[in-house]
Amino acid sequence: MITHVNDKKNVYELAQERLDIIFKEFDNIYISFSGGKDSGVLLNLCLDYMRKHQIKRKIGLFHMDYEVQYKMTIEYIDRIIEQNKDLLEVYRVCLPFRVATCTSMYQSFWRPWEAEKKELWVRSMPKGAMTINDFPDFNPQWWDYDFQLYFAQWLHRKKEATRTCCLVGIRTQESFNRWRCIFQNPKTILYHKYIWTCKLQNDVYNAYPIYDWKTTDIWVANGKFKWDYNNLYNLYYKAGVSLERQRVASPFIGEAIESLALYKAIDPDTWGKMIGRINGVNFSSIYGSTHAMARQKIKLPEGYTWKKFMYFLLSTLPEKTRNGYLRRLDVSIRFWRTKGGCLDDEVIQKLIDAKIPIEVGDKSNYRTHKHPVRMEYQDDIDIPEFRELPSYKRMCICILRNDHACKYMGFSPTKEEISRKNRIMETYKNIWR
Numbered sequence: 001m002i003t004h005v006n007d008k009k010n011v012y013e014l015a016q017e018r019l020d021i022i023f024k025e026f027d028n029i030y031i032s033f034s035g036g037k038d039s040g041v042l043l044n045l046c047l048d049y050m051r052k053h054q055i056k057r058k059i060g061l062f063h064m065d066y067e068v069q070y071k072m073t074i075e076y077i078d079r080i081i082e083q084n085k086d087l088l089e090v091y092r093v094c095l096p097f098r099v100a101t102c103t104s105m106y107q108s109f110w111r112p113w114e115a116e117k118k119e120l121w122v123r124s125m126p127k128g129a130m131t132i133n134d135f136p137d138f139n140p141q142w143w144d145y146d147f148q149l150y151f152a153q154w155l156h157r158k159k160e161a162t163r164t165c166c167l168v169g170i171r172t173q174e175s176f177n178r179w180r181c182i183f184q185n186p187k188t189i190l191y192h193k194y195i196w197t198c199k200l201q202n203d204v205y206n207a208y209p210i211y212d213w214k215t216t217d218i219w220v221a222n223g224k225f226k227w228d229y230n231n232l233y234n235l236y237y238k239a240g241v242s243l244e245r246q247r248v249a250s251p252f253i254g255e256a257i258e259s260l261a262l263y264k265a266i267d268p269d270t271w272g273k274m275i276g277r278i279n280g281v282n283f284s285s286i287y288g289s290t291h292a293m294a295r296q297k298i299k300l301p302e303g304y305t306w307k308k309f310m311y312f313l314l315s316t317l318p319e320k321t322r323n324g325y326l327r328r329l330d331v332s333i334r335f336w337r338t339k340g341g342c343l344d345d346e347v348i349q350k351l352i353d354a355k356i357p358i359e360v361g362d363k364s365n366y367r368t369h370k371h372p373v374r375m376e377y378q379d380d381i382d383i384p385e386f387r388e389l390p391s392y393k394r395m396c397i398c399i400l401r402n403d404h405a406c407k408y409m410g411f412s413p414t415k416e417e418i419s420r421k422n423r424i425m426e427t428y429k430n431i432w433r
Helices: 011-025 037-052 071-083 115-120 144-158 176-183 215-225 232-238 254-259 262-266 268-274 281-287 306-315 319-338 345-353 392-400 415-427
Strands: 028-032 059-064 088-093 164-168 197-201 204-207 341-343 371-374
Touching: 011 037, 011 164, 011 215, 028 037, 028 144, 037 059, 037 071, 037 164, 037 215, 059 144, 071 232, 088 144, 144 164, 144 197, 144 204, 232 262, 262 268, 306 319, 306 392, 319 371, 319 392, 341 345, 345 371
Parallel strands: 028 059, 028 164, 059 088, 164 204
Antiparallel strands: 197 204, 341 371
């Protein structure tokens, strides 16, 4: 059964209303398509909407090909493109941008389709792919998310559009970071105050039409409307992977490490090539769901506090990696001391009951009922909302997981990263003018 948000409308009906707005307000629309269940449902929603309303203009399909993917994912992408080429303008991008990896303490990123390592590529580049030759302004220092921002502007200029909208299939149920992406955006960057939109730059927006869908809604919709989907999910289900953990993404990011070993059984030919492609892949596949990488209950060694254990772990790392963690720790400590994190009343009361010193502010600059709470880093905080709070135990978990970006701690981009993004947008704002 599709989730009802209120007594009158369910999430499918609300998504239709959002598509009404998008197709009326934006003359250039494209969808960010990974081949996963969420972007697949969003694409099928759009295609059905276009056929129902007899919309003849095409929408863009933007696929960032990360080279290392399940064969079933590639087959699904090829299939969905071929079946809907009457409505799709395809941008299949194969570029050597930086991509985060959590398989190694020595390597924080890797590059798909790196020309110098062509003999190690896991597969051949697909026909019709867009490469560096199509993007002469490409900067090798860009991360994949930097290129996403650049592409939005590149396409906006190329199409000479009045307004451009990128449709993204994220759902707030998936993670706190995705919840924050929707509910902590300032009103000034929304399109006409729609909370499911976000301004990237002048006349260019992201939109999240299925942000309020649950995982069960995704599969109910696929079954009800008989939409095509990635058959990899059937194998995930047979392998006993829970619905919430069935992901189609770059296999080396933190969220995918626990299921990395499934490549051996599902796609052994690809697996054999992956081992020689990225440092630490085999180790992560063996220990990625164990205590060794903090995936189960992490235990503190005898005689240590979490703070001391953190510094011990840091001492075992290469200098560059160690300094990266220390910079993020320093940013986080100063943030919790001066600005504070947004917490709800229940969590605040638990901290008071635990006799942890805190300072509670009246209100936040974000659209939320939560309050900003300033506090010092704790060694450990034994409450269910542990992941929302600053502790040295959380930093230990990041280190053990090779989580170089500290996503487990809910880190936002650093000032340096935000500054780099702004420089990119400023540099290329006048393309094709």
